[in-house]
Structure formats: structure tokens, C-alpha cells
Amino acid sequence: MEETLSERSIVVSFRPSNGKLFDCSFDPSQMTVLQLKEKLARETNIPADSMRLVYSGRILKDEDMVDSYGVKEGHTIHVVRGAANQAAEQAAANSSSSGGASRYATPSTSSSPASSSSVNPFSNPPPTRQLGSNSNNFEQDLMRGMMNSPMMRQILSNPEIVRSMVMQNPTMRQMIERNPEIGHIINDPSFIRQTMDMARNPELMREMMRNNDRALANLETIPGGFNHLRRMYHTLQEPLESAGRHSDNSSEAANQRLAQMLNVESPPEGQINSTPLPNPWAPRNHNNSGSSSTTTGSSLSQTNPFGGISNFGFGFPGSILNFTTPPIGDRIASTTNQTSTSQTNQTSQANNSSSTPSSTSAGVSTTTPSFSDPDLFRRFQQAMQRYPQYLSRPHQQTFYPTSLFGSPNPFFMNMQQSSFGAAQPTTIQPTEPPEIRFRLQLERLEEMGFVDQAANIRALLAAGGDVNSAIEWLLQNSNS
Amino acid sequence: MLEKSLLIHRIPNNETETERLIQEPAPGISATPHEENLRYFDVIIAGPSQSPFEGGVFKLELFLPDEYPMAPPKVRFLTKIYHPNIDKLGRICLDILKDKWSPALQIRTVLLSIQALLSAPNPDDPLANDVAQHWKENEKAAIATAREWTRNFAQE
Amino acid sequence: MAKVPRNFRLLEELEKGEKGIGDGTCSYGLSNGDDIYMSDWNGTIIGPGHTIHENRIYSLKLHCDDNYPDSPPSVHFISRINLPCVNQQTGKVEPTKLSCLANWKRNYTLETVLTDLRREMANPHNKKLPQPPEGSSF
Numbered sequence: 022m023e024e025t026l027s028e029r030s031i032v033v034s035f036r037p038s039n040g041k042l043f044d045c046s047f048d049p050s051q052m053t054v055l056q057l058k059e060k061l062a063r064e065t066n067i068p069a070d071s072m073r074l075v076y077s078g079r080i081l082k083d084e085d086m087v088d089s090y091g092v093k094e095g096h097t098i099h100v101v102r103g104a105a106n107q108a109a110e111q112a113a114a115n116s117s118s119s120g121g122a123s124r125y126a127t128p129s130t131s132s133s134p135a136s137s138s139s140v141n142p143f144s145n146p147p148p149t150r151q152l153g154s155n156s157n158n159f160e161q162d163l164m165r166g167m168m169n170s171p172m173m174r175q176i177l178s179n180p181e182i183v184r185s186m187v188m189q190n191p192t193m194r195q196m197i198e199r200n201p202e203i204g205h206i207i208n209d210p211s212f213i214r215q216t217m218d219m220a221r222n223p224e225l226m227r228e229m230m231r232n233n234d235r236a237l238a239n240l241e242t243i244p245g246g247f248n249h250l251r252r253m254y255h256t257l258q259e260p261l262e263s264a265g266r267h268s269d270n271s272s273e274a275a276n277q278r279l280a281q282m283l284n285v286e287s288p289p290e291g292q293i294n295s296t297p298l299p300n301p302w303a304p305r306n307h308n309n310s311g312s313s314s315t316t317t318g319s320s321l322s323q324t325n326p327f328g329g330i331s332n333f334g335f336g337f338p339g340s341i342l343n344f345t346t347p348p349i350g351d352r353i354a355s356t357t358n359q360t361s362t363s364q365t366n367q368t369s370q371a372n373n374s375s376s377t378p379s380s381t382s383a384g385v386s387t388t389t390p391s392f393s394d395p396d397l398f399r400r401f402q403q404a405m406q407r408y409p410q411y412l413s414r415p416h417q418q419t420f421y422p423t424s425l426f427g428s429p430n431p432f433f434m435n436m437q438q439s440s441f442g443a444a445q446p447t448t449i450q451p452t453e454p455p456e457i458r459f460r461l462q463l464e465r466l467e468e469m470g471f472v473d474q475a476a477n478i479r480a481l482l483a484a485g486g487d488v489n490s491a492i493e494w495l496l497q498n499s500n501s
Numbered sequence: 502m503l504e505k506s507l508l509i510h511r512i513p514n515n516e517t518e519t520e521r522l523i524q525e526p527a528p529g530i531s532a533t534p535h536e537e538n539l540r541y542f543d544v545i546i547a548g549p550s551q552s553p554f555e556g557g558v559f560k561l562e563l564f565l566p567d568e569y570p571m572a573p574p575k576v577r578f579l580t581k582i583y584h585p586n587i588d589k590l591g592r593i594c595l596d597i598l599k600d601k602w603s604p605a606l607q608i609r610t611v612l613l614s615i616q617a618l619l620s621a622p623n624p625d626d627p628l629a630n631d632v633a634q635h636w637k638e639n640e641k642a643a644i645a646t647a648r649e650w651t652r653n654f655a656q657e
Numbered sequence: 658m659a660k661v662p663r664n665f666r667l668l669e670e671l672e673k674g675e676k677g678i679g680d681g682t683c684s685y686g687l688s689n690g691d692d693i694y695m696s697d698w699n700g701t702i703i704g705p706g707h708t709i710h711e712n713r714i715y716s717l718k719l720h721c722d723d724n725y726p727d728s729p730p731s732v733h734f735i736s737r738i739n740l741p742c743v744n745q746q747t748g749k750v751e752p753t754k755l756s757c758l759a760n761w762k763r764n765y766t767l768e769t770v771l772t773d774l775r776r777e778m779a780n781p782h783n784k785k786l787p788q789p790p791e792g793s794s795f
Contacts (some may be wrong), residue, residue: 029630036681038703073714077674077686078699080714091690093630097677099684101703101714541662564665567658575665579693589691590668 031094037065038101049088054081067102075099455482462488471495530612532563540565544576544612548655549620553647554582557655561591561615563608573602574611583643583650585624585633593618594628660763666726667695670766683771688718696721698730698767702775708784710738713791717774719767729761732770737793739786740777748795750774 030048043064047057058069065072074081076090076098092098456463456474459481465488466477476495484490529547534540544561548554560579566572576598578591586594597606597614624636636643661669674685681703688697700717704710716735722728732755734748742754750770752758757765757773777783 034677036677038681075681075684075701075703075714078684078701078717079686080701080716091686093675096675097681099677099681099703101681103712103714535662538660538662540659562662562664564662565659566661575668577664577668581691581693589693590671590695591693592668 031092033092034095034097035061035064036097036099037067038099040065040100042097047087049092050086052087053083054085054087055083057081057087058083061100065100067100071103073101073103075101459486462486462491466491466495527609527613527616530609530616532608532612540569542608546612546616546619548651549616552620553644554584554619554651554655557582557651558657559619559655563611565608570604570607573598573606574608576611576615581650581654583632583647584619585622585636585643586618586626586628588628592628594626663721663723663725664695667721670768671695673768683768683775685719685767685771700732700767700771702771702778705775705779705784708779709786709788710778710784713788717771719770721767726763726765729758729765730767730770732758732774733795735794736791737789737795738778739788740774740783742774742777746795 029050030046032044032046033049034042034044036042045061045064047060052060054074055069058072058074061067061074062069062072076092076096079090081087081090081098455478459478462481463474463477466480467474469492471477471480471492476498477491480491480494480498481488483494529549531545532542533544534542542563544563546559546561548557548559557580559582562577562579564575566575576593578587578593580591582591588594593615595614595618597603597611622636624633632643635646670685671687677684682705683700683702685698685700687695688699698719698721700719702715702717704713704715713736715738717732718735719730719732721730729752731752732750734743734750737748739745742751743749744751750758755770755773755777757769
């Protein structure tokens, strides 16, 4: 025991139910539970009077000394927001209970300077700061402030306004007319809100993964959607997720590569990347001339605030795909967990950058150990077969977020096609070269007149061995 | 009633170790495997003389996990004992049961080490924090409490 | 696989509980810190979001007899709760009505029981059941 604060002070972990684990050092023999709560209130933005602490199956009572509960070095105390403060609750609910969002969004306790400095969310930021990558923090704060401003929240919680924003975009309108169910998603304000929360904060994304069940429940508002999601979640996501929990790093790496591919500047060391990915709706020439200038700042400076907003809300297909959050990742996406997503990214990455097939398969098999468990994979597959309608033609404009955004970018199409099939090569003899693994498929492709074997292999790898998807891939790639 | 040697029971995979236990009995220590689980032992350690635990008979339980001998056996006191390195649930703070474990160590050496720990409490490396505090602040009083506990809980 | 004896199994569970499991929606620990046979446990379940239980913390007690983990623990709610598997007079979780208790396996833990109960609260049939006021006890 070191004599730092007090001879007996210990380090205890605290886990807020909707935030990040943090450590705190204190002397449990010198502190009442209430004092501890006051100390924690500063860390969590949960007021002490609506905070409840749970340790080892007990709710800690304010007047007790902390050490009467036997808390020891390295133990964890759970921090729960109680219902005491109804107003704060309401606000937290508005922010759709998404991960750490309530930390930012509780108006009564929020101490974020950003929210006060950005009273008018639509005011133009100084032009000099719009484009520089150094302004990441600034943009993030601005964005956060804007999203948390009451006005913005009101706008976003009004489905009518959100819908009109969306309907402004002809591509979106078409999409919705064709798929009424997408309209329901757009009518769900929490969906919009989450989209933006997550688009600007990858940390939050991970948080969301952790709070999956809660987030999924948000989709309840979609008629008929909830039960479906729940079933998918229990059959697929839960086992997959538990098997692939350790894959955080690899998916992060994959995300970074994807960001690079999409021409997005890589985030500065040790910072969160708040730069949005290019807008897939933007006309090609616009994209080419200034994909990097389609930043938060410039969107903000547009005269039509809704134009800017719709960019925020829907201009991030890349990040949405990367993180595969359940509420956005609708039925199909909810079946892919982080692992398969990272694998998807990697596969498509490899294809697009024309790296060798063997390196692709190696990458897949090392980063996705969960798929090397044949039993797990078999269950995954069985479950997949039970939902054939979502899988049969993934490139049709059905439900995948990318198609939701009507992306013309073949890159995303590849991602769709490979998202499920990509698992296959790893389960069938990952050591076999693709020429042997895909012998039958290659024969078929050749029969159909695709004679470039190297391209065929790449296509099959991207499609996970599915000949039809491979053909799509080949056709698209020969066009571009 | 103290056994002078470890009882002879054969455990698959532990045959040589068990045989060595027979040839070199450890005084004041006995370990009896459960019939239905040969990896699970009832252990008795006699309180060493010249210690506050003298005259006490301490029951422990010992379990050889799957990883044994690559991982240490799990041992715990079942008899209440007032000792700075043994907590309220009988868990023992002893380096060879944690990071200093070596596969060369055996059940016998583990039990001998525990017996030695009774003779030489180490309040600077405590597990039971308040007992260690007591021991440091007033060793005499702490030893008296340990004696009392030995009388109250460790004698038949 | 060596069969982990009851006490060492419960020690493992205790240590896991102290370090905090998962996202903290379920928590458990010994009722009495010097209960050498570790028979009586407290548990808490944080009500699942978007159900009537949201923002409530439910307290339970669990008892592990000598046969644990070969046989399941007995489980009682302390906080009053309206759930089909909970006896409304006593708060006891009816072993026949909770799947993990009815089909108990040796590798199930106290955590299994608590998370199963929490799932039961979020079950579409149960999540809107009217509930007694928060803070009332059986």
C-alpha cells in the first residue's frame, strides 16, 4: 500500500451503465457512500441524488461507509442513473439512450463548453477553420454542441421535419417510395439521432456495441420490426458477438483502411476521427474535386440548415457499415457482428487494392477466429438460411444501409456481396489456395466466358465463393 | 488425532507425487482426496508450536485444477483463523499459490509452506486488511486475538 | 475436465462478481462476507431499458445449498415484482417456471440465473406487466 492519498486508499473501477469504465482512488474507510457519489458526480455527469451504486448484488446506502460493503482493490462498482431526476431522464430518453450520449446530453448537468458556445447551431464557423484537419476537435465540439442544442433535438425528434429533410433528396425519396419500410426507419427520431451520434464519435460506436440489447429495443417503434430484430439478435448476434469480442483492434484497423480508401484523411494520432466520409450522393465531379472538403465545417456553413443536416444524418455510410450498429444496421446488418464486418472490410479492401488472393484469405483467417469454429459457423449458416429473403440478393435495393443510401459506388456493392459469403473460405480449409478451394466455381465462371482466372479468383474471394455474386463483381469491375 | 503422514490415495496423473508423499511424510499435515473427486482433498494442518495457532487443528480444502501442475493448486482454510495473510473466507495470500508457483512445487510443499506461514505471519503483505493493521499496530494484542480464535474455532 | 468442487466454484463466482460482470445489469455477491460456506448471496438486476422495469433496480437473494452447482440455487426476489415466474406471495422464483432453473446444468452460475431473469423481464409478454411501486418488498 502506497501512502498517496491515505494509507488505505484503494483503486476501484466504476462502470456507468451507459458509459465507459473508469478508475477512481479513494479510502473506503474514510468515505460514506454519499460522499463517494458526490465525487463520482463530477466524473459521470450523473447528479449524486439520482445516482445509485451497485456492488456485489447490493445497492449501496448513502449513509454507510463504503468499506462496510467489503469493497477491495480492483473491484468494480456499477453506477446507475436512477429515476430521481425526471427532467434529466427525459433528456436522456430523447437522446435515445445511446451509449455515452446521455453524458453529453443531460442539460441540467452538462458542463461541456461546446454546448454553451454554440447556441446557434447554424451559425457559420470561422472560414479558416473549415477545412483544416487540425480543427477536428473544434468540429467535434461544434457538432456535439449542435446536436445537443434543444432546437436541434426538437427538430430531430419531429419525424415530419426529418422526413421532409430526407425527402428533399431525390435518391432518398425514390428509395422510400420503393421500400416503405425504410420510411419507418426515417420516421424514428432516435434512429436519426443515433446516426449522428455515432457518425461523429467512434467511441460511442463501441459503446453501442456493448449496449446492443438496449439499442435494439429502440427499433421497437418500427412496426413489426422489433420482434424480428430480437429474434435475429438472439440467434445470431449474441453468439457471434461473444465469440468475436476480442476483434476490436482488427476492426479498427480495417476501419482505418476503409477510411483511407474512401479518401478520408486518417485521424491524427490519439484523436477521434470526426471527419465525415465523402457524401455518396454528391455528384461524381463534386466528389472528386472536393471530397475532403465535404467536412463537418463546410456542411455547417451551408445556408440551408437542413441540407447540412441531411448530410450529417445520412452522409456516413462508411462509418455506419464499419461499425454495424444494430439500430442502423437493420436486419441484415444486425446479423453481421464486428468480426464479420471487419472481415468484410478487409476482403473488399483487398479486392479493391488488388492485393493477392492469398493475402486476403490469410487476413481473413487470422482476424476472424470466430469463423474458424465450425460449429459456430454452422449455426450462423443455419440461421442465415432461415432468413433467405434478406440474403438471396443482397445487391438489390432492399435493406442494407448502403442500399438505403443508394450508393452508386461499386465498392459498397462489393461489401454487400462479400459480407456473408466471405466467411466461407475460412471454414473450408483456410490453408488451401483459392484456385483449389473454388475449383468448381472457377470452372463455372470459365464456362460462362470469364476467362481471366486471376480476376475470377478475386471475385470469388470477394463473393465468398458465391458464383452469382462473383459475376456481379466481375461485371462491375470491368465497367469501372 | 493428528495424522503423522499424508494418507495414501492414488490419483491418476499424480501417482509419483502421491508416492513421494508416502515416503516422506510431512509432520502435522494430512491430505485426503474425496472419493468422488480425486482432485479434491480434505486437508488438516496442525497449528505449529511456538505460534498463536499452537494446539489448533485447522481444516483446509485443496483442489487441483485441470491445469495443474502448470497452475497452482487452489487451497483455502475452512476453519476460522485470525491471521494477516488469511481472509475471512479462508483465502490465503501466499506467493507460491499465485505468481511464484512453479510446476516443480507439489501439494506437499504447498502445505508445508502454509504451515510455515502460520509460524511467520507477514502483515506487510496482507490479505485480511484489518487483521494486518491490528498486527502492525499492536502485535501483542493481535497475537492474543489469534490465540483466542484458535481456542474458539480450531479445537475439537 | 476436472469437476470443480462447490466451494471453489463459488469462490470463482464471488471473484467474478466482485470484479463486476458484463455491463453491470446484473450483480451479485455474498450476503455475509465471512460465510465460509458461501451459501447466501445477494443479487441485483437493473431493469432492462424500454420496459416497465427501466430505471429500477431489483434486489434478490439466492441460496446455494450443499448440492450446488449440481442442483440450482433457490432464488427469491426481495423487491416486489410482477412476473409469471415469481410467486406473488413469497417472491420465490418458481424453479419450474424459469427455464435455466428447470433445465439446470452444472456449468450454470448465479449470473446465468440473474441474466435469465432479466431476459424474462424484457420478454415481450412481460415487459409491460403492471408493476407494484418501486421500493416495495415481498
